[in-house]
Amino acid sequence: MNQKHDFITEHTIYYHLLKSLSHICQDPVTGSAYCALAPYWSQKLGKCDFIAYQASARGGILSLHLDEKNQRVLLRGKPITVMEGTLLV
DSSP: OOHHHHHHHHOSEEEOOOOOTTOOOOOOSOHHHHHHHHHHHHHHHTOSEEEEEEOSTTOEEEEEEEETTTTEEEEEEOOOOOOOOOOOO
16 A cells, blocks of 8 residues: 555544635644534544544644543644743733
8 A cells, every 4th residue: 555545544534724815824733623523523424533634734633532421522632832821810
């Protein structure tokens, strides 16, 4: 098998957010998108565990688990800091 084919069969969900005309950088891997995608693909594929790949310049790979009982999506991956700050309440 070639490398491209191995890569494609390794992931269950592929996600690419199209860049808008406002020239804003594409999102890095965002949990909010996968919290919506996991229940959708769970219903379509009949499973609760997925490997997801976000195909963008700042993309990455996530492990997802849909906990239907508690209505939660558990995310695992390699995080990076994209912003740091202080909030005064």
